Amino acid sequence: MAVKRAKIRLFLDAKLAAKQSLDLSRAQAHYLFGVMRLGVGDLVAAFNGQDGEWSCEVTSAGKRGGVLTCLEQAAPQINPPDLWLMFAPVKKARTDFIVEKATEMGAARIMPVQSDFTNSERFRLDRQQAHAIEAAEQCGGTFVPVVVDLQKLETLLRNWPDDRRIMLCDETLAGTRATLTAQKPGKWAILIGPEGGFSPDELATLRRLPFVTSVSLGPRILRADTAAVAALALWQSTLGDWK
């Protein structure tokens, strides 16, 4: 029997399995019972990033808490390709946007990087991880990308894993789309340049690295947030899971 899909999707940091009880936090209870007006017997879809989507029933509803009980799995766990998104943080609203879009577009890991010409060095990790969770709840995914803290580009490149390639989006080094088509899927990272571009030192380093493939995002200047979505679309449609 097909389980009716719930309209409200909730990320829960707990094991999901048949008959499992799930305690709700005060904030979750407020959202479900106060804002969304659910009550005992209503259905909620829960996912934890690992066990797929579960159809859950509200079995206890209070102002400060509540309990969901897992009925059965409504959708399997689907993970995106092993793709990292590296970008220089920009103004708050646009960084929020990049995290939201990276989640929708199927990045597995969201990595702010500090390059020589990075405009903004502030990055609120807890806030952005919450933002990724919210985007996953909205977009119907069962996976939540890991958001990591700001790292220096130089350090990242120095310790770069042997088995992961970088798709570099920078006008000055740009190759054609065919450059990417000729590559193999697998472990990749997208690197978006900061609004001021990379420094000459960074460009010299990037040019020497054997795991870097550079591609063009066209003749117009893109904002960092536009570039992130465009680069993810290019990669997903060429090497990723857009079948």
Place this chain on the structure above:
Amino acid sequence: MAVKRAKIRLFLDAKLAAKQSLDLSRAQAHYLFGVMRLGVGDLVAAFNGQDGEWSCEVTSAGKRGGVLTCLEQAAPQINPPDLWLMFAPVKKARTDFIVEKATEMGAARIMPVQSDFTNSERFRLDRQQAHAIEAAEQCGGTFVPVVVDLQKLETLLRNWPDDRRIMLCDETLAGTRATLTAQKPGKWAILIGPEGGFSPDELATLRRLPFVTSVSLGPRILRADTAAVAALALWQSTLGDWK
């Protein structure tokens, strides 16, 4: 002698040619002289969507107006491919975003469409055309896409020009990327479905139309604004001007 490029870019609805004088509106004068603190002798880059980018000198600066004088052309006129973007208007901030991103990504025409399940029917044409101009000023382009008023999808499709194909982004009809690769460049329009998807009637109509090519934007549900950027990236990198 190379002309020094001005940092401030201004769209002006006037003929641009050597020695041409350009009268500034009160709002433009306020922006240049009040906000940006320019004065007589400073350089401004001007474009009108037709004559490329011109290096202009401030030759008169007042509180309520001013004059620029064209020195010489600093960049040629570059038009994007003949690509239309059709989308169902969504909430204000996200519609703003779609117009901004469509400009950066090189759409020639921005067309809000009203489909059966369109969430929002409000579309402020003047505001969105101004938004496209602002995006063009920011992104360094010399072209400003034309924003047209809200039209019914049904009417648009009934009067569709013979020589223009549609790239349809809808999960239920989706083809693979190879479907698009097999097509020829030229006159195209991208059609993004509304957040509730197309209605069964619309899908039946779209299926019958010989000029429609449908493509997948991947296995995740994308918001309308994400879908717009992703679709533009897919088209530009396959049939457009991303060389």
